[in-house]
Amino acid sequence: MNLNAVRAVFRREFDGYFATPLAYVFIVIFLLAMGSFTFYFGQFYDAGRAELNTFFGFHPWLYLFLIPAISMRLWAEEQKTGTLELLMTLPISIASAVVGKFLAAWAFAGLALGLTFPMWLTVNYLGSPDNGVILTSYFGSWLMAGGYLAIGSCISALTNNQVIAFVVTVVVCFLFTISGHNIVLDFFQGWAPLVLVDAISSFSFLTHFSAIMNGVIDLRDVIFFGSLIALFLFANVVVLDLKRAG
Amino acid sequence: MIEIEGLVRRFGTLTAVGGVSLKVAKGEVLGFLGPNGAGKSTTMKMITGYLAPSEGRITVCGHDVVEQPFEAQSAIGYLPEGAPAYPDMTPVQFLSFIARVRGLSDEAAKKAIDTAVARTGLQGVLDQRIETLSKGFKRRVGLAQAILHDPPVLIMDEPTDGLDPNQKQAVRKLIRAMSAEKAIIISTHILEEVDAVCTRAVIIDKGKIVADGTPAELLAKSPTKRLDDVFRALTTADAEIKVEAGS
Missing domain, CATH: 3.40.50.300 (P-loop containing nucleotide triphosphate hydrolases)
Known part of the structure; x- marks a missing residue:
């Protein structure tokens, strides 16, 4: 991997969000969704507690639809417009391009997440929350967004159709979100060995995220999201490499 | 060669x-x-x-x-079929991106872009988004990209x-x-x-x-x-x- 190339791809991709209305539309909808879910469905005021748990509790569910909206274009669009051919014939490795694009999308998701800071101001104005817990929750939420993005980036490389990329990513992310839940586990329980059932349930984003949301950054949760991102980005490189071998 | x-x-x-x-x-x-x-x-x-x-x-x-x-x-300089380029970029942004990926220093990139732009006659459209350009200009952007690093x-x-x-x-x-x-x-x-x-x-x-x-x-x-x-x-x-x- 070549840092110069990663930086060049990152800059192109990140600037690309702001070259079209995409970035602004996304950020506005992201913030409206975050706010309305927290205040209406989460009944933030009625709860009367100085904490942001209801706010963060909605993140996995909102990410489920909002993150695939970012990731769907990452590679599908390059294939549609033919720029993939241009990119792959420049003297850079596929890995540099994959990492550069992923980091740009992740930074953009981080920016949208960071712009929810009025929530943090509000809760500090109304009471005295544990800001350490809020900070780790933000960190955990961003890590989780990275997990969803890596899955979406890999799926986007499989197709040149953004709608297909979106729908498939939502489904796969849904399975990862709730894999600790009975909807998924019941399917495996009874016939699959217990080790497998445990393994599947340990892939749950919800379990790992709620652990971080409690204010404790356990190294295992960080490693979980980190290795998941690495795994899917590696698969992303393999998918693109297979396309040239045909 | x-x-x-x-x-x-x-x-x-x-x-x-x-x-x-x-x-x-x-x-x-x-x-x-x-x-x-x-x-x-x-x-x-x-x-x-x-x-x-x-x-x-x-x-x-x-x-x-x-x-x-x-x-x-x-x-190699390569112009793929149909001269694909990122539609949301301007020719200047696009050529700068190519120069950076090819590892040209800022100074060398500026010189290379000036030369390529002059040779392909892109001066008039440098700050228009590529998707708004005519087919002829799009093709020239692709050509400029291909000859950028000489x-x-x-x-x-x-x-x-x-x-x-x-x-x-x-x-x-x-x-x-x-x-x-x-x-x-x-x-x-x-x-x-x-x-x-x-x-x-x-x-x-x-x-x-x-x-x-x-x-x-x-x-x-x-x-x-x-x-x-x-x-x-x-x-x-x-x-x-x-x-x-x-x-």
Whole structure:
């Protein structure tokens, strides 16, 4: 991997969000969704507690639809417009391009997440929350967004159709979100060995995220999201490499 | 500068390129001719490292394309079919991106962009988004991208396709101006182009080379002395189907 190339791809991709209305539309909808879910469905005021748990509790569910909206274009669009051919014939490795694009999308998701800071101001104005817990929750939420993005980036490389990329990513992310839940586990329980059932349930984003949301950054949760991102980005490189071998 | 030996590419059971061997030296402008689907683009995609060959070897400036892809790709300027570019960028942003990816320093990039812009006549549209440009300008952005790093090898897939006669003339002039210092391959199915710019013509049909020589040598093969007739005699196009459908 070549840092110069990663930086060049990152800059192109990140600037690309702001070259079209995409970035602004996304950020506005992201913030409206975050706010309305927290205040209406989460009944933030009625709860009367100085904490942001209801706010963060909605993140996995909102990410489920909002993150695939970012990731769907990452590679599908390059294939549609033919720029993939241009990119792959420049003297850079596929890995540099994959990492550069992923980091740009992740930074953009981080920016949208960071712009929810009025929530943090509000809760500090109304009471005295544990800001350490809020900070780790933000960190955990961003890590989780990275997990969803890596899955979406890999799926986007499989197709040149953004709608297909979106729908498939939502489904796969849904399975990862709730894999600790009975909807998924019941399917495996009874016939699959217990080790497998445990393994599947340990892939749950919800379990790992709620652990971080409690204010404790356990190294295992960080490693979980980190290795998941690495795994899917590696698969992303393999998918693109297979396309040239045909 | 370009050496191709026994190049084969299969897609499933289809053999798109079936054993092509070629050498292109500095100063040569090789016109790659053939009907649609003959394997011109596939061959170019393999030279530039986008597709991996099923069999055979390609070296560009002494670098094996499969084993030393970056060295080979650094020596190549490539205009893919249709001149793809990022539609949401302006030509300046796009060329700066290409320069950065190719590892040019800021100063070198600025010089390279100025030169490429001047040679392709992009001055008037530098700050317009590429998606708003006409087909001719889009093609020129692609050309500017290909010659940006002044590569010793230029591969251009249908560089004049869809351009008006004036634009075609300008592109051919540009190719001729660069030809002394470079090895150039252009694909085309416009036969007059071969006469206009190429020092050598290779006709490919069904993945195999069926003729290789200077335009004059190819013309000598036909009693009518017309390149069209040489082309038609050597290649099996689906033109016959069209005739049947029309009758």
